[in-house]
Amino acid sequence: MSTQSVVTAIRVLEAVSDNQPAGLSELSREVDVPKATVLRMLRTLGELGWVAQSEAQAGKWVLTNHAFAVASRGSSGSVIRDAAMGPLNALQLDTTETVHLAVPDRGYMLIIERLDTPHVLRAFLPLGSRLPMHASSTGMAYLSAADEAFVDDYLAGPLEALTPQTVVDPARLQAMIADTRARGYSINEQGLSTGITSIGVPLLGSGGVAAGSISISGPSSRIVPAKYQEYGEAAAGTALEISRALGAFSTKGY
Amino acid sequence: MSTQSVVTAIRVLEAVSDNQPAGLSELSREVDVPKATVLRMLRTLGELGWVAQSEAQAGKWVLTNHAFAVASRGSSGSVIRDAAMGPLNALQLDTTETVHLAVPDRGYMLIIERLDTPHVLRAFLPLGSRLPMHASSTGMAYLSAADEAFVDDYLAGPLEALTPQTVVDPARLQAMIADTRARGYSINEQGLSTGITSIGVPLLGSGGVAAGSISISGPSSRIVPAKYQEYGEAAAGTALEISRALGAFSTKGY
DNA sequence: AACCAACGGTTCATCTAGTGAACCAGCGAC
DNA sequence: GTCGCTGGTTCACTAGATGAACCGTTGGTT
Numbered sequence: 227m228s229t230q231s232v233v234t235a236i237r238v239l240e241a242v243s244d245n246q247p248a249g250l251s252e253l254s255r256e257v258d259v260p261k262a263t264v265l266r267m268l269r270t271l272g273e274l275g276w277v278a279q280s281e282a283q284a285g286k287w288v289l290t291n292h293a294f295a296v297a298s299r300g301s302s303g304s305v306i307r308d309a310a311m312g313p314l315n316a317l318q319l320d321t322t323e324t325v326h327l328a329v330p331d332r333g334y335m336l337i338i339e340r341l342d343t344p345h346v347l348r349a350f351l352p353l354g355s356r357l358p359m360h361a362s363s364t365g366m367a368y369l370s371a372a373d374e375a376f377v378d379d380y381l382a383g384p385l386e387a388l389t390p391q392t393v394v395d396p397a398r399l400q401a402m403i404a405d406t407r408a409r410g411y412s413i414n415e416q417g418l419s420t421g422i423t424s425i426g427v428p429l430l431g432s433g434g435v436a437a438g439s440i441s442i443s444g445p446s447s448r449i450v451p452a453k454y455q456e457y458g459e460a461a462a463g464t465a466l467e468i469s470r471a472l473g474a475f476s477t478k479g480y
Numbered sequence: 481m482s483t484q485s486v487v488t489a490i491r492v493l494e495a496v497s498d499n500q501p502a503g504l505s506e507l508s509r510e511v512d513v514p515k516a517t518v519l520r521m522l523r524t525l526g527e528l529g530w531v532a533q534s535e536a537q538a539g540k541w542v543l544t545n546h547a548f549a550v551a552s553r554g555s556s557g558s559v560i561r562d563a564a565m566g567p568l569n570a571l572q573l574d575t576t577e578t579v580h581l582a583v584p585d586r587g588y589m590l591i592i593e594r595l596d597t598p599h600v601l602r603a604f605l606p607l608g609s610r611l612p613m614h615a616s617s618t619g620m621a622y623l624s625a626a627d628e629a630f631v632d633d634y635l636a637g638p639l640e641a642l643t644p645q646t647v648v649d650p651a652r653l654q655a656m657i658a659d660t661r662a663r664g665y666s667i668n669e670q671g672l673s674t675g676i677t678s679i680g681v682p683l684l685g686s687g688g689v690a691a692g693s694i695s696i697s698g699p700s701s702r703i704v705p706a707k708y709q710e711y712g713e714a715a716a717g718t719a720l721e722i723s724r725a726l727g728a729f730s731t732k733g734y
Numbered sequence: 735a736a737c738c739a740a741c742g743g744t745t746c747a748t749c750t751a752g753t754g755a756a757c758c759a760g761c762g763a764c
Numbered sequence: 765g766t767c768g769c770t771g772g773t774t775c776a777c778t779a780g781a782t783g784a785a786c787c788g789t790t791g792g793t794t
Contacts, residue, residue: 229489230752232521243550243553260754265772295610299498299608315604484750503742516782746785746786753780756774761770
């Protein structure tokens, strides 16, 4: 790989992101690069306005909002977001529950948009959250549309349990994926966060490959089994509309 | 500045962000670096998963979601966001209008959080949007709490008009900032986007320095002058609560 | 149909600029 | 008092970044 100082800098940046607020020695260990080099990177990134020393704790480094500003323009303006926002807005108004738009990122589902419920009791998932695929309805929905090799690969990796309800058994997860495929939507009952239930549906991009997913989520007291089908079908309809806009079923082109 | 290849790489990254989807020559001109170097940077950033060639247009580069995922953790987990979310949630429920949380970033206001209105007619501002300070209620609120030198400096720069209603005259803007200070909240009537009105209030961080702002916004048909005072005072109350949590009025420490 | 200018991408000799082992000073635990 | 950790500094060495000049294509003009 060329331009290794750039590689080091980005690895430092990601390490800061993962360990905020992070100390110098800690980062040095994390990216396995001498402290002097890490410090030089931090200072350079600092001059560029991407990281800064924490005000609260001197010597600890944090990402700045500027990094967020630059990177946000990645997902906004993206094809999938533009295609999704209209239908998603309608889905939110229809169901009155919180809806999310998620795309895959290195084995996690990355939440790139959210439209809130008006209910007083609401779950809160900041944008940019990364959810394990097996522990979220968006993730299971995505897996149900992803190719087999990817799924097997994912299920072979270590699967963390986030709550007592999180399913981590690969065989059971395979069965759940099959159910999702048959039913058209995934259901996650408190597997991500206690007291939260959500329903997910995959989105297909051009060529019909899995591109992301959408979900409806809320407190388990409101998202009860009696509503699963209604919400699942509503989300599936919305997803179909988005997938169509993404050219999933287009015959011209390929 | 040291580690210049890193500087170049980041500048390329920011240029991609600003010009998406961006071509090689375009980027080369933008950052004033030879094409060969820009290309090397793009490839390195590509291997790291931060940029990729656009699927739609070969040879055009775009930011990936991974960049978003890494950088998102900058604002989430930040002191201001944590302090703001609770009170902001209450404010949204109270007013039923969309509320925003914004922080300054290089002369713009950066939207880092949003809580949606349940109304069918709703404005939509993606997170990560950067708004000119003089054209937004969040920006004017921030300016009303910023120190004089900063304000003068900002008003001296070129001020773009986003709509026919955008005020760009420095003298008038100074007067509006004074009004905001006296009143406790800023009002922006269609200066950012036609048909949208919003009310902003500054947030103070530790030591009482301007740290960001919050706003209530919606269609001008709903956010009418008769409601300005009610919303302004509600937002001011919320802002006070947040500023207090940020240690703006703390006597210990300084 | 011949031209031109711009595009994305490649090459390679030059020498700048990034590296990292060894080094401080300061702090808290025991 | 001293050990082990922290954040931070120094500097000789050479690995690795640089950029002018190049190529093959494409799309618009005349």
